[in-house]
Amino acid sequence: MDDMYGKGILKGLGVTLKHFWETYLDDAVWLVRRVTKGERRYLSLEGVAHRSSKDARGIFTVQYPEEKLLIPEEFRYIPFLVYDEGPNGEKTMRCTSCGICSRVCPPQCIWIVRSADPATGRPIPDPFEFQIDADVCMNCGLCAEYCPFDAIKMDHDYEMASTSRTVFNKEQLAKPASYYEAIRPINAAQENAARAAKEAARAAAE
């Protein structure tokens, strides 16, 4: 050993000391920000955003559940069914029970019962029942990716622990289009524009 024994340990301790010190240094910086701009380091959106940015230093823990990580638009958790609301509050499901989502679902957890027209007995678009076994769902997002009618989308609500089996039916899965637009504004706007363009093209062709 050509060097003093223990030097490496001291060097390493310097790193932990720096980490420790930076936590308090940042507290001081945020104190100033709080006075000047009203921004807080803890229990605030800007605080969490800072702690998950490249400038984070010192302690970086996000203290769930008081604090939560910011959710990006693409975040995906358990699908839901989108319905459009009419002017008088009537709900129209976008789903046409075409079955693509259920055929693409890797663990096969989507079950669709099609409705039949009582007069002719032929299948009609509106699904009679739509069930997702949320305990089997692997949150892969393929159903939402390949649904041609923008009818099934991935949710942002991840707090759904339960003590029993979780199977959602059509009523539980249905959420309004306005909710979808709220959680995924960019995607929703793109899809709405694409649908409008398609409609316009069809109208022009007729």
Next chain:
Amino acid sequence: MTTPAPTQTLDLAARFPGSVTPDEREGYDGWIVAKEKLISFAQVVRDEFGYDYLSSLTGVDYLPEGKMEVVYHVYKTTGGPGLIFKVQVPRQDPIEVPSLMPVYPGADLQEREAWDLLGIKFIGHPDLRRVLMWEGFEGHPLRKDWQEAFFEEEAKPFKSRWPDGQFTMAEDRTPLGDNVAFPAGFDPKKARFDPETALYESLRQYDKEETGLETDHMLVNMGPHHPSTHGVFRMAVILDGETIVSLKPVMGYLHRNHEKIGERNTFLMNMPYTDRLDYLSSMSNNFGYALTVEKLMGVKPPERAEYIRVIMAELTRIANHVWAIGFLLNDLGAYFTPMLYGVEERELILDIFEAVSGSRMMCNYFRFGGVARDLPEGTLEKIHGIAFDRLPRKIDELERLLAENEIVRTRSIGQGVLSAEDAIRYSAAGPLLRASGIPYDVRRAEPYGIYDRFEFDVAVRYNGDIYDRMMIRFDEVRQSIRIIQQAVKDLPGGPITAMKPVYQVRVPAGEAYGRVEGPKGELGYYVISTGKSTPWRYHIRAPSFINLTAFGPMCTGLKIADVVGVLGSIDIVLGEVDR
């Protein structure tokens, strides 16, 4: 080393007249070797042609043809394309093929797996026990005529979901107890299993050293529930005092037969399942699978997608390595401080994955012919920020914390040494191979994607001990940062997928073996398509699993407390080991 050797035209058929023929099936490649000549063929291939590295060994059940096939993929550790050879035997028990253990000791666990799951007996294997299922299990689950519990149909999608649509929960359909089939005359209530005797017998086969002292050897089981085993992994060890004289890894506690699931799935459905292999590096897993199926389909992703793929794969490597270093230090006794310093950087990378793919760990981001979606606004800046401003500084800091620490050095230098020859012999891959002095990296040896465009060095260290295996991960992280910096700078615009997104891809019949340099080592996929919607065979060359081949030999002679460090330095993930 860096330029792949030109493909030699090997006339192996002339060398072994009558017993070696080219594989002429449509979409297939390589040689078909008569089983009598297999060992001498392998010897020639290894010693005369330099294919010294057995990458993958697996079986395929060709039920309609009444054949069972064993497929070998061998490579040169100096780089270049590989060589494929196969042995075909009639599909009638006992199915027997000579073991390649004498030529490639790395065949050990892979032959055991093929025996376990496909029932191929490897004659001459010194320890042919089941490896993922337990001793006493009836049947071989990967055979095409074997059906799992809750079996519904041969291939997904199942009709009961759509159009039939009657919701039933699996547990109601086939209540517990009725969901398994027993062989005729078997009564589970009366049966007594003895899954361990064979293990202990094989464990006791070691060379006893005559020390002149009367010492008792003691058998200890570490795991499957042990804080140091990184999951449900078990080591059966025989100790002489505190010194290990024999060690066998025992795994399969997390086995779910990923490959059988994969053969029921459509090609696309497998993508999210690959996330669950090495669940710390799902992007790399996606990459390997996408590459393999793209080989079969003959599609090439557009430029932008290629760059995004590289960025994601390298970010994965960084996230994995800081995690691995942290956990190794946990195993060495530095409880959680270095670990959390590493995790801090990993969190920032996971934030990027989440923004891009929707999930922090189960990314499911790659698609055949591209990626699922473009980078959302602001993500590229984020990647730029961490790759240029933060990571280089933070990695230096982490290294300063650990590299010179005297306790870390005493515990790791010279411990658990794997020599270069042994690393190749045991088919070790990734950091484990490179820390032993073999600069073999698939990104250079047989570049895939656009890796040939980037400037980076293949990290290599020469002592093959725990310390080098830790330090090489620092080296690799630095190279990954270099690659990301170049990719971020050059990232072109344009489309992110080469074809219209379809959920039912057409995959022409044939076989393909695709491999990537995953964070844990060479990750290979062997996929056979028959032109149907599901793969006929879907096999994974799992680096964590195969790296364990060298684990026993590496540990012999060490103190029991150091075994934990050796395991940590291999860096395994049980999701991939057990599949």
